[in-house]
Amino acid sequence: MAWSYIVLLSALLGVSWCAEDWTFPPGFKFGAASASYQVEGGWNASDKGESIWDRFTHTRPQNIADGSNGDVACDSYNLWQTDIDNMKALGLHFYRFSISSFWPRLLPSGFPNYTSEDGKRYYNDLIDGLLKEGIEPMVTLYHWDLPQTLQDLGGWTNPLIADWFADYARVAYSLFGDRVKLWLTINEPLIMCDYPFNSGLLAPGIFSPDHGTYLCNRHVLLAHAKAYRLYDEEFRDQCNGEVSIANHLLWYEAWTEDDEEIAELARQNMGGRYSHAIYSEEGGWPSSIEKVMEENSKKKGYCKSLLPAFTSDEIELIKGTYDYYALNYYTSRLVRPAKEGEELTVYPIGDIPDLKAKTGTRPEWTATNSSFIYVAPEGIRKQLVWLKKTYGDMKVAITENGAPDLGGLNDQGRIDYYREHLKQVLLAIKEDGINVTHYTAWTLMDNFEWAEGYSSKFGLYEVNFTDPLRTRTPRDSAAYYANIIKNNGLKADS
Template sequence: MVCAVVGGRDFPPGFKFGAATAAYQIEGAWNVSDKSPSVWDSHVHANPDRIIDRSNGDVASDSYYKWKDDIEIASKLGLHFYRFSIAWSRLLPKGFANYISEDGKKYYNDLIDGLLEKGIEPLITLYHWDLPQVLQDLGGWTNPLISDWFADYARVAYSLFGDRVKIWITLNEPVMFCDIAYNTGALAPGVYSPGRGSFLCNKHSMIAHAKAYRIYDEEFRPKYNGKVSLANQIMWFEPATEDDVEITEIARQFMAGMYSHPIFSKEGGWPPVMERIIAEKSKKEGLNHSRLPPLTQEEIELIRGTYDFFGLNFYTSRTVLTAKEEEKIGPWPYKGSSDIDVHLTVKPEWKNAGTKWFFIYPEGLRKLLVWLKKEYGDMEIFITENGLASYDIGLDDHDRVEYYKEHLEQVLLAIQEDEVKVTAYTAWTLIDNFEWLDGYRSKFGLYQVDYEDPERKRTPRASAHYYASVIKCHSLDIDNIISDEL
């Protein structure tokens, strides 16, 4: 492979490239040793029809046994870091911190040590949607005590792995395990409670994150000097017409602001426009109190400022129209709770990817990065997920190559022209995985996984060669790609 020398599209010194996975999506071994069921284990077993191909994560990519293969792949790609998640129910099978699984501890220690031996930095996500079922039986994220349960779990993880792990994500995409889960009932835990369960989950997840951050800050940062934040998935919203500018900004607050304003804004608390609208809607519904649980001043102060960087997951965008009554939908394209009067659509030139919710608009990433800087200040931004879903097109995934190229170009423009402090980029995902409701139909992997093969053979796609070339050259100026390098 030859790196160009023309310059101009080089990433800054110290910029890091990585790839990500999540425990339930790749590990398999769902009932090995003393691991207990997670809400996703329970959900897919009880409701196989919810998954488009009636599959599950019982074996998935078999990474519980194939973790050495995953490390080898990460090494061949030249990754600076590998983001993976801990399965809470594998490390703490009873959900609580009074019993730590020796098997779970060994698995994650082996993975961490194996990565470090290859010079790859481990980045751990504490929670990627797979709550222990024993905690869901007690109310899960709608129980206010969960913030303490999560804080105890975080302390265990920091104690066991903090000497080697310097970057932590507390929660991955609360917009998904709160808003989408409770407003549709489709995702685990399969509870349908629009506008109520979702808002309880919102509040308790913010407090859980804050407690986990404070524990690290007070007990572990002096020893290990790491960084902690959460990862928010945010769609970029832009107005469909000039008349939709105001409603578009409101939509941004309902998606991005709900999980960012309490943490990253100077004043803290819920976005004021969100509080006002939900209070008004609740009153019209005949309720004496807003469905959005208030944050006390003590809780506002607990949550505010609990970050060392902004973790951003970005995939797609929407245009926003003021909705007619029959068109009202939530901030995502689903029917359910509708506290915001918008209709989401896309521009005709935006290409559809390999799943119905996914439309490609690379410029949306740069615009979102600029908006985040304007909204919350000149903070470090860590892109914790970005990638393309496609149906199984084999190894010649040139659409994914183009997706990465176009989005990395937008990241570079945001850095060079808009002076946004983006310091890292994470490809989703390292290998094909169980893609939640889409089962194994949607493929995100840089590496293809053969699910017909008991060995779950991993094979690099064209996108893996491209990404490895970008990493090696630290630049988008790449002359050619030699396919046999991986």
Template sequence: MYLHLQSVFIIFVVGSVWSHKNVSELKFPPWFKFGAATAAYQIEGGWNISDKSPSIWDVFTHESPGMISDGGAGDEACDSYRLWREDVKIVADLGLDFYRFSISWPRLLPSGFPDRISSAGRRYYSELIDGLLAAGVEPVVTVYHWDLPQSLQDLGGWTNPLISDWFADYARVVFSLYADRVKTWITINEPVIYCDASYTMGVAPKVQSPEIGLYLCKKHALIAHAKAWRIYDKEFKPKYHGKVSLSNLIMWFEPDDDGEEEVAELARQYGGGMYSHPIYSKEGGWPPAIEQLIAKRSLEQGYPRSRLPAFTEHEIQLTRGTYDFYGLNYYTARLTRRARSGERIGIWPFSGISELNITFTTRPEWKKAPPFWFYIYPEGLRHLMTWLRDQYGDMEFFITETGVSDYDGRLHDVDRVEYYQKHLEQVLLSIHEDHVNVTGFTAWTLMDDFEWIDGYRSKFGLYAVDFSDQQRRRTPRTSAVYYRNVVHTGSITPPKYSPYSDNGVTNKIFSCTNLYSLIITVYYVLDFQNC
């Protein structure tokens, strides 16, 4: 292969030449796995293809387009229902160890119940799984990612205690169909979003109930996860030896300069403990400090009992210990202190934190990213894993999401490269200095998608998607090249390559696979015109 060197020099690297010298010398262990994630409603499209029934997001976006920043919907999205082979190709191009995707409940079970399994839905996910395995990529499957069948929402959705049985029945179908090929499962993704955010903001399913519905949803989500985990553990694990857990989105909290550690810890117990303590603690049930506080507030408000439904002893035993690893989604952090008179309290998506009378702020040096809630604090990821380990003991941590968005969709996305580099640095420090058992890292997201109430405005993708193109052309960004290098080398030190331009240099880098693999440890400025 012939390369024309526009700038004829190659600088061989001896040691590290970037700022964090010691960390740059660290590498990920050979067993560490890298992947990327998507979710069904956000990429599949095909919202009414075959016998798929409407989800809560189909209904919400069609009936309330004004609540989406750009008025968009996931009707077509990335058209991955039709273009799944393109998704497998770009996953393989990145060299990923795994690809995390979700199954659409209303696509697989149109009625929401297992009385009828869609043959089209069954085939779609089976072909996707087989395609990934053929490409040497492990499928990591999320059973539920915020796309409840509308038919079940009409029966009360996550506020109906029977939802835990409905979900368990659905999960059993999914396991029955795919457990022979899928070894890593996420039962539920981010219950804090579809409980806390949904029932306080009134987004899908457009039910506002911050004092009652929010807490019913929390409890039922945890019990639903537990029932699904126990089904797998009893019926499928002995044969297939897979792992199952849920993914929790947790924000890191620490005291501001005038704050108290006690206040920050209360916020952590609410934001992280409520979806962790019932599963990962030795005693089970709600975090005691939170349970006592909400009971006290409920009585003060005139309720005859706590608005937070208690776990029965049977439910404590059912839920406790239902994990094989800790699935962690991390994006942002806040500073805490006791609220003063008239100050704003509560914070998205943990709006229930208004119960705690805490004010939340950020540091001036934390970079702001879109959307409105996003401030970048990489160290929070390391602090959070240490806190979880200290709270619940040594266990396997699997980072199931992190990433950053922008609104301009530029291809030379240096801010995203920096975000991943700095967060991966914190993971390395967690492994090598804190001795936390972190086994995997998942980039959110593989490609631009429908980002819920932010529509198509937020661009999180390693690959840009042209939503004006009928073929939804996927184009690798600079961050994709960087992440590919991390996957192949286990090092977070970025190679230097020609700045992205519209002449397609990133595509040329990907087309030079063999040569690129040879020179990834070399800083270079190359013209790939003749590659």
């Protein structure tokens, strides 16, 4: 019997769950996550092709806080068994990792004309090693490291990329689908489309806020849909897996009672632009965002909207291409209309220029060493409730959640972050009847954190990046998380 049904039945019968019972539903799964470029290293090992992050960090080290790169990173390309041993010590039920480096690592040209034997061997060893220890692989096909060969052809602004991605997905499903049952097509299209093209500060380093952002948005949804349909048609019967896309959502909260309308518009601009086409009954873009973009485009002098329209066939292709909703949540923002002449920062890290909206934080939201992440645990529950209200009942996997610090083994701040967010997840399950099935800590170990390099630490395990052996040491949060997994819940007094 589904847990959400039990909650609903209990409510109808007047039975309430005990507020001190901070246990998760039977079968709830806890995991941890990483991403290929951030941990693997081996950037030029064997016949691996160059990715856009290889090119970006080598040619623009000034764009990285400490001038570093992912050439070696955690050296998980060689130390994958050590990583598995650490996962076993935590008691993880699953490990989310990406084989998007497998795109250039397995298909060095970016196309399926040639497959690397060493690339296949690496991911087979990792998957088989996980399964041997009873740890389920959750595999992301694309976590931002596009083959440079495809970027040279326009990357995510080229409409042909949807077919290129489907070709790549077929190779992945064929090689690993017999053992991998949880798939994510693309990680955080918001961050790979909106922030790079609005700022030029992340790979591929192209500034194109009017066109690049929205072309990327459109093509990501089509690529995801084609990869999903391919799985449905050719692999689901024999492999019996599940496929989704991982969306990064901030919870946008009205600054004052009068700001609810723009807060909802902000939610549609972030969540809706990357979810509505997939999860809504009607498909396509959110109507409120279509209207705003049409008005903005006219004001900028364009003859048609910068938000590229979907054809009726494309709407049907994309609609319903999910088996669960994959949510990455880190933080929240207040939102209000900008005042006349008020300067707006870059979306999505800061304000929302397309909506003429200003964002901010509450005083009680604790700052972290990342200017982006403030600790706002209530936001994860509000976001889950919004998803249910907007798109209906569905299975939800939290595929990233975590907080950074500056390092050290005593990371009480991270423990507090996990505890308070997990409490909110439990409230969403038990009081709101939301079917959350997975929780994923970001991240298993310190890694290359994109523009922040190695200056920001998210890991349950500390990694010594000055040691050629890349020694991993468990933090206090590792013991805390292991205890949560062991007990399938939080202590009543925590």
